[in-house]
Amino acid sequence: MxxxxxxxxxxxxxxxxTALALGGRKCRTPLNVAVVDRGDPxxxxxxxxxxxxxxxxxxxxxxxxxLGTRDGIAPHLQPMQSIVVSDAKAGAARDTLLSFLFAEGKPPAxxxxxVVLMRALLAEIAQSSTIKIFAHETVGNFNFGPGKAVVELANGQKLKADLIIGAEGRASPSRVAAGIKMDGWDYPNSAITLSVGHEMPHGGRAEEHFTEHGVFAILPLTGNRSSIVWTEPHVKAHEICGLTELEFKALLERQFGAHLGALSxxxxxxxxxxxxxxxxxxxxxxxxxxxxxxxxxxxxxxxxLNLGFKDVAALSDCVMAAASSGEDIGASAVLDSYNRWRRFDTFTTAMMIDGLHRLFANNDASLRLVRRAGLRFADKAGAMKAAFAKEAAGTAGSLPRLMRGLAA
Ligand SMILES: Cc1cc2nc3c(=O)[nH]c(=O)nc-3n(C[C@H](O)[C@H](O)[C@H](O)COP(=O)(O)OP(=O)(O)OC[C@H]3O[C@@H](n4cnc5c(N)ncnc54)[C@H](O)[C@@H]3O)c2cc1C
Known part of the structure; x- marks a missing residue:
């Protein structure tokens, strides 16, 4: 074992x-960490x-x-210099309702x-002698203690630890095995994602165009490239992705508009x-x-993802404080402080996002009027915009050490 x-x-x-926040080279006292993935990162x-x-x-x-990944990601970060929000049929003459222009050097995101972010994390993990990756493995059997926890991999190998971290995404088998329930709902829509190239520079401008199904977002990447998030009902999203390349491109061009020139x-x-x-x-x-x-x-x-990284940073604060004073890092007191820290913040952020979705992904005529009036008011309210910029920068509320740029 x-x-x-x-x-x-x-x-x-x-x-x-998480592996870097607990066992990376930059940690003051790196822990021994295993990462188990069903694929190979x-x-x-x-x-x-x-x-x-x-x-x-x-x-x-x-x-x-x-975490030690700043140099790996810095050349690939495209600052959002401005954001425009419109309430219009995609591709049509768009009526900007809300816009943010951030001071040079001060964009919030x-x-x-x-994949670039993941590559930087993996490069740093490769330099860390205390992190070991088990690729193409799943857990066949969980034993969470109360003594040490033991997970048995599908190949029969057993891994023993003081703490197990469930980071397997939305279907998380460890969460299910521990009997933790998820509350929520499915939206009737899917998001189509892809990257596009365009003739003209975007100038760091992010565009969010709200249709009755949700957002059609054009988000700036480095160079003359943008990332698209295109929301449609599930069936239509799959139909769109099943189009021939030519048909798909023609439809995309209609949604995107011609303001950045020819698209690829x-x-x-x-x-x-x-x-x-x-x-x-x-x-x-x-x-x-x-x-x-x-x-x-x-x-x-x-x-x-930003919410997830805040979980990681908060967990690292709780666990590393326990480790440095020789306490059990999987003790209930340590985990309780993590749970208290993250539950409220996550709940309020999730409700805010769901409220925005209900307000925007809606074609009701009266709601449209209220929305347009509200956004026009917000566009003129400087204090409201400053509060939004702080939220968007992720600097509101109490920040864990890592999010203040300090080592774990
Ligand atoms: C369209 C779209 C756009 C988004 N844009 C943004 C954005 O702009 N900003 C932002 O902050 N967030 C964004 N998000 C959210 C963000 O992408 C996710 O929150 C984030 O990727 C989740 O990462 P994760 O590591 O928790 O889970 P996942 O990415 O799901 O990773 C789970 C990992 O666990 C592994 N795994 C699964 N099951 C098992 C198992 N049984 N055993 C072992 N390993 C297993 C998988 O192989 C995978 O590697 C977006 C999401 C969507 C859908």
């Missing part, structure tokens, strides 16, 4: 960040199969410094492709069903959940 301080289940962005990055890109808040970018499709479009789910608790005996294993939110505010 191999022994570790912590075993992270799931090697997606949140699982890899290294192969996933090579295959470029994830076409998503993420808006990283200022606080998350600070965290990347604390920057875009990056998920740079990646195969992918469909992601959208949901809102919140866990009843972030913890159980010797188990902590992070990322989509604990919460799934609508992508319209670009906050899902």
């Amino acid at each position: 191999e022994k570790f301080d912590a075993v992270v289940l799931g090697g997606g962005l949140n699982g890899l960040a 290294v192969q996933l990055v090579r295959s470029q199969d994830d076409t998503r890109a993420s808006a990283l808040t200022y606080a998350t970018q600070e965290m990347m410094g604390g 920057a875009m990056i492709e998920n 499709v740079l990646s195969k479009p992918q469909v992601h069903p959208l949901a809102m789910q919140l866990c009843g608790s972030f913890t159980a005996t010797r188990l902590a959940l992070v990322g989509d294993a604990a919460h799934v939110v609508h992508p319209l505010a670009g906050l899902g």
Whole structure:
């Protein structure tokens, strides 16, 4: 039986960040950490199969410094210099209702492709002697203690640890095995994601166009490229992705508009069903959940991954404080403080995002009028815009060490 301080289940962005936050070279006292993934994160990055890109808040970018990945991601970050929100049929003459122009050097968020972020996390993990990855493995049997926790891999190998971290995404088997319930609902829509190239520079402008099905977002990537998040009802989203390349491009051009010149499709479009789910608790005996294993939110505010990284940073604060004073890192007092820290913040953020979705993804004529009047008012209200910029930067509320740019 191999022994570790912590075993992270799931090697997606949140699982890899957790491994670095507990066992990376930058940690003051690195723990021994195992990461178990049913696939191979290294192969996933090579295959470029994830076409998503993420808006990283200022606080998350600070965290990347604390994890040792700042140099790996810096050349690939595209700052969002401005955001425009419109309430219009896609492609038609769009009526801007709300706009944000951020001072040079002070944008609250920057875009990056998920595979680039993952590559930087994996490069840092490769330099860390205390992190071991078990690829192409799943857990066949969970034993969460109350003594040490033991997970038995499907190949029969047993891993023993003080703490198990569930980071396997929305279907999290460790969460299910611990009996933690998820509350929430599925949205009737899916998001199509892809990257496009365009003739003209975007100038760091992010566009969010709200149709009756949700958002059609054009999010700036480095160079003359943008990431698209295109929301449609499930069946239609699959139909669109089943079109021939020429048909797909023609439809995309109609949605996108002609303002950035000729378009080229740079990646195969992918469909992601959208949901809102919140866990009843972030913890159980010797188990902590992070990322989509604990919460799934609508992508319209670009906050899902940032919420997950905040889980990772908060868990790291709780666990590293216990480790440095020689306490059991999987003790219920340690996990309770993590649960208290993350539950309220996650709940309020998820409700805010769901409220925005209900307000915007709606074709009701009277709601449209209220929405337009509200957005026009907000557009003129400087204090409201400043509060939004702080939320978007992820710097509101109490921040864990990593999100203040400090080592774990
Ligand atoms: C269209 C779209 C756009 C988005 N845009 C943004 C954005 O701009 N900003 C933002 O902050 N967030 C965004 N998000 C949310 C963000 O992408 C997710 O919150 C994030 O990727 C979740 O990461 P994760 O590591 O928790 O889970 P996942 O990415 O699901 O990773 C789970 C990992 O666990 C592994 N795994 C699964 N089951 C098992 C098992 N049984 N055993 C072992 N391993 C297992 C998988 O192989 C995978 O590697 C967006 C989401 C969508 C759908």
